Amino acid sequence: NRAEVVINGSSSPAVVDRSNESIKHIKPASFRWRHNQTLSLKIRKQILKFLDAEKDISVLKGTLKPGDVIHYVFDRDSTMNVSQNLYELLPRTSPLKGKHFRTCAIVGNSGILLNSGCGREIDAHSFVIRCNLAPVQDYAWDVGMKTDLVTMNPSVIQRAFEDLVNETWREKLLQHLHSLNGSILWIPAFMAKGGKERVEWVNELILKHRVNVRTAYPSLRLLHAVRGYWLTNKVHIKRPTTGLLMYTLATRFCNRIYLYGFWPFPRDQNQNPVKYHYYDSLKYGYTSQASPHTMPLEFKALKTLHQEGALKLTVGECD
Ligand code: CTP
Numbered sequence: 001n002r003a004e005v006v007i008n009g010s011s012s013p014a015v016v017d018r019s020n021e022s023i024k025h026i027k028p029a030s031f032r033w034r035h036n037q038t039l040s041l042k043i044r045k046q047i048l049k050f051l052d053a054e055k056d057i058s059v060l061k062g063t064l065k066p067g068d069v070i071h072y073v074f075d076r077d078s079t080m081n082v083s084q085n086l087y088e089l090l091p092r093t094s095p096l097k098g099k100h101f102r103t104c105a106i107v108g109n110s111g112i113l114l115n116s117g118c119g120r121e122i123d124a125h126s127f128v129i130r131c132n133l134a135p136v137q138d139y140a141w142d143v144g145m146k147t148d149l150v151t152m153n154p155s156v157i158q159r160a161f162e163d164l165v166n167e168t169w170r171e172k173l174l175q176h177l178h179s180l181n182g183s184i185l186w187i188p189a190f191m192a193k194g195g196k197e198r199v200e201w202v203n204e205l206i207l208k209h210r211v212n213v214r215t216a217y218p219s220l221r222l223l224h225a226v227r228g229y230w231l232t233n234k235v236h237i238k239r240p241t242t243g244l245l246m247y248t249l250a251t252r253f254c255n256r257i258y259l260y261g262f263w264p265f266p267r268d269q270n271q272n273p274v275k276y277h278y279y280d281s282l283k284y285g286y287t288s289q290a291s292p293h294t295m296p297l298e299f300k301a302l303k304t305l306h307q308e309g310a311l312k313l314t315v316g317e318c319d
């Protein structure tokens with residue numbers, strides 16, 4: 001009783017359905033998804049006109065020095081200074097330099113993952129990307145454990161680690177960072193004002209405790225480039241979500257891309273409630289940095305790509 005996104009309606013992302021119901025229309029089992037290699041390569045080429053994941057995944061050491069002033073991407077009037085710690089943690093070369101993977105999983109954080117049993121399938125991919133330090137240990141059967149790259153919006157430190165108010169929370173974050181064990185920690189430090197202290201706390205912990213992670217801080221041009229690519233494909237997103245950013249970057253180094261945990265709707269196809277996140281009690285429409293997101297619109301675009309075989313979206317149980 002595997003459920004996959006159905007092939008129906010227009011294949012053009014330009015046509016936007018107003019109702020979420022038609023966006024999330026899915027059907028069970030029999031439909032066989034087939035990878036469209038030609039289309040995947042075409043998309044990679046098109047995206048390369050806007051950005052290059054190898055370069056834009058992180059600012060490199062050679063390009064900044066401590067004390068440099070940076071204007072936030074979304075808050076141009078506000079600035080930050082490059083701290084010594086941030087400088088220390090900038091990679092010398094791209095963490096994705098020359099990388100190529102047969103299959104990649106991008107794991108979104110929707111509650112649709114609960115009871116999916118997708119953990120084993122996710123872990124079998126060559127490269128696994130996760131978002132916003134999502135916990136895995138207690139959810140391994142549904143989400144897997146393997147993590148090659150994980151993102152961390154500064155707001156997560158507030159949301160999931162109580163802004164490190166005491167030693168207990170600091171320890172919790174530290175344990176989580178240690179568990180990453182050599183993977184890439186991707187921190188959008190230059191996007192929006194307000195996250196500077198949180199980024200600094202994390203940087204400090206990493207250096208002080210010699211945490212084994214490879215830090216990356218996306219380039220200043222990445223967000224606009226990603227937005228530009230989708231705009232030219234008539235997907236009008238104000239601010240791409242982490243999940244869409246990851247898909248856009250992954251096209252550069254992954255042959256086949258599999259998406260899990262992408263379901264921005266409070267109910268599943270059978271009208272059963274679906275949690276916003278698989279691991280916490282956050283509600284749909286919560287106001288934070290997520291508010292400028294237009295997840296259902298992104299979902300529609302991803303669904304179209306699924307139908308065309310450019311990526312595979314799993315929104316039900318795995319075998
Ligand atoms: N996602 C989804 N449906 C949900 C929740 C998340 O499709 N119900 C996808 C989105 O692509 C999202 C990603 O999973 O970007 C990771 O989820 P989350 O941590 O909530 O990311 P953002 O909302 O982008 O992060 P933030 O709230 O920090 O801006």
